[in-house]
Amino acid sequence: MTLHLPLRALLPLLAATALAACAHEPAPAASTASAAAAPAQAAGDADATRARAAAMAFSTRLRERLQGAMQAGGPVAAIGVCHDDAPRIAADVMATHDVRLGRVAVPGRNRNPGHAAADWQRAPLDAFARAVADGAPAGEQVAVIRDGLPDGVALRMMRGIATEPGCLACHGSHLAPDVQAALAARYPDDDATGFSVGDLRGALWVEVPAAAR
Template identity: 30%
Template sequence: MRLMILPLLILPTLAQTAPAPAERGAQLLTPFKMELKQTLMKGLEEGPESAVTLCQQEAPAIARRHSNNGIQMGRSSDKLRSPENRPPAWVEPILSQFQRGELTPVTVEITKETTGYAEPITIAPPCLACHGQQIANETRALLSHYYPEDEATGYQLGQWRGLFWVEFPTESAQKGG
């Protein structure tokens, strides 16, 4: 009988432990990715030109809204659309890894107090309107207007496009030591 009670006593303790850094990174990125996707899908309902405008105006604001309390997040790529999306130094080796086709999410210790997490972005069907090989002339003109140095076109469905990244305090830093 005592052996059956012991697992029940351990379960509450396990439930109270903090998530692993990779799990925490994924959890932190989820609301950012969801809001970004909803915004872009809303724009695409009105046409690719609307999506480009919304992305240009809203995507940076969405990243800023989700970056608080020691948490910073964003998107980056080896082929930038906007120079504002240049990767932090710790993300650069992960971009290289993803370029080689190793598309497993990555967790790194940036400092003793900060963890980084990155996961790949791949091209889904809606992405092709603005990132694909065949982009409508009106969309291409708008992309050129907002992003004169745009390198983020020519992709195919399912191809690796870039990554989402997040920096967050380690569990010990959050506890103050």
């Protein structure tokens, strides 16, 4: 099952799970079917919580690093952060949260060749693109995939990456000469320009391994 949800729709679900765990009223006796389903539901909630925490940790750390680089050295310094620091941040977050994660570009709009969409990522990206074309915010698109997963994977999550005003210096239609030179040096096959504010640029994906439970 794949759920395509706005990001804010995921928060009440997780909050409700936490509140239920803190309730002091004794629960009524569960039926045999409900009791059997409870461990699976709890595992699913834990997987979603783990994926969301990892995504937030990566996004927060990369955003802070990019903002610092922009203030210190402008867009050229930010390009260096994406090229050099982002993989290190991702590796640290993966080790801390025991997940796999990365970024993927909208098909045909790659900057980093390693960000080409895998087969399983194309359907969520297409769904995100349709939602954004209908007026939904790109950054609020979320897909949670629980069924049809390969062995060893408990859950997959994808969250849309929106083009923000600060992104245009490196991803917009009009780039400064020094930015063009820096991109050509680090990404000679770059196709990730020409975006406008609000466009969907790609997604952050997270895989929770079954062993993480």
